[in-house]
Amino acid sequence: TCTQINKNAALHPLWQSELSVSGGTRQSPINIQWRDSVYDPHLKPLKIHYDPTTCLYIWNNGYSFQVEFDDSADKSVIMGGPLENHYRLKQFHFHWGAINEWGSEHMVDSKVYPAELHLVHWNPVTSTSFEDAVMENNGLVVIGVFLKLGAHHAGLQKLVDALPAVRHKDAIVEFDVFDPSCLMPSCPDYWTYDGSLTTPPLTESVTWIIKKTPIEVDQNQLEEFRMLLFTSAGEEEKRMVDNFRPLQPLMNRTVRSSFR
Numbered sequence: 001t002c003t004q005i006n007k008n009a010a011l012h013p014l015w016q017s018e019l020s021v022s023g024g025t026r027q028s029p030i031n032i033q034w035r036d037s038v039y040d041p042h043l044k045p046l047k048i049h050y051d052p053t054t055c056l057y058i059w060n061n062g063y064s065f066q067v068e069f070d071d072s073a074d075k076s077v078i079m080g081g082p083l084e085n086h087y088r089l090k091q092f093h094f095h096w097g098a099i100n101e102w103g104s105e106h107m108v109d110s111k112v113y114p115a116e117l118h119l120v121h122w123n124p125v126t127s128t129s130f131e132d133a134v135m136e137n138n139g140l141v142v143i144g145v146f147l148k149l150g151a152h153h154a155g156l157q158k159l160v161d162a163l164p165a166v167r168h169k170d171a172i173v174e175f176d177v178f179d180p181s182c183l184m185p186s187c188p189d190y191w192t193y194d195g196s197l198t199t200p201p202l203t204e205s206v207t208w209i210i211k212k213t214p215i216e217v218d219q220n221q222l223e224e225f226r227m228l229l230f231t232s233a234g235e236e237e238k239r240m241v242d243n244f245r246p247l248q249p250l251m252n253r254t255v256r257s258s259f260r
């Protein structure tokens with residue numbers, strides 16, 4: 001069952017510290033109850049300007065595959081939405097399940113998706129580096145996009161084609177021009193709430209922006225994610241699946257929506 005898997009996910013070495021993060025009041029991910037979210041008319045449209053030439057490389061960090069960007073200038077930035085200033089794109093990565101029945105970190109009315117994309121940005125106005133921003137209140141903004149099973153996603157395929165080259169933990173391959181805007185749904189609607197990183201250090205420094213509408217990817221593309229490995233070359237192979245954190249308590253938080 002889903003809870004059983006969640007427990008397994010929580011016991012994965014990565015999240016062993018999971019059980020020890022006490023005192024957290026704004027942990028992620030959460031289940032977004034649509035009817036409890038509050039429409040906020042002051043929320044602006046999210047503005048996204050990614051420069052495809054800032055894309056650097058793709059690598060397997062042992063719990064996901066991650067695409068890193070050159071964040072030494074304000075070239076790939078987001079602004080607007082709930083944000084007071086602009087934030088720089090640092091990296092994006094995914095979370096997914098062993099089968100299509102689960103895999104996302106956030107849920108909407110307890111509906112779970114087979115995978116979830118996270119685009120990670122940091123605040124260059126209040127921090128001098130991504131590493132600093134990780135420790136800053138509202139130092140980070142992560143845009144979450146749900147993936148659902150459906151049509152082939154041509155933009156994603158360029159990423160999928162690079163995955164065999166980063167099958168093992170710590171593998172890295174140059175990944176040149178890529179515009180992650182192609183992974184964004186066209187619908188502007190989103191929810192936003194204050195939360196945390198969903199992997200260690202689990203710091204409570206994230207303004208989450210969760211897109212309401214999923215993007216569609218096909219079965220073959222999801223299966224390519226599941227062929228990655230948690231393990232390094234030479235170790236006994238462990239498939240990289242179920243790399244999501246279990247739901248965390250909402251506690252004293254309100255989820256705002258940009259749409260009625």
Ligand SMILES: NS(=O)(=O)c1cccc(F)c1
Pocket residue numbers: 118120142196197198199200201
């Ligand atoms: N999964 S996540 O909360 O987006 C995340 C985890 C760790 C580091 C980071 F920059 C983002």
Ligand SMILES: [Zn+2]
Pocket residue numbers: 093094095118198
């Ligand atoms: Zn993530």
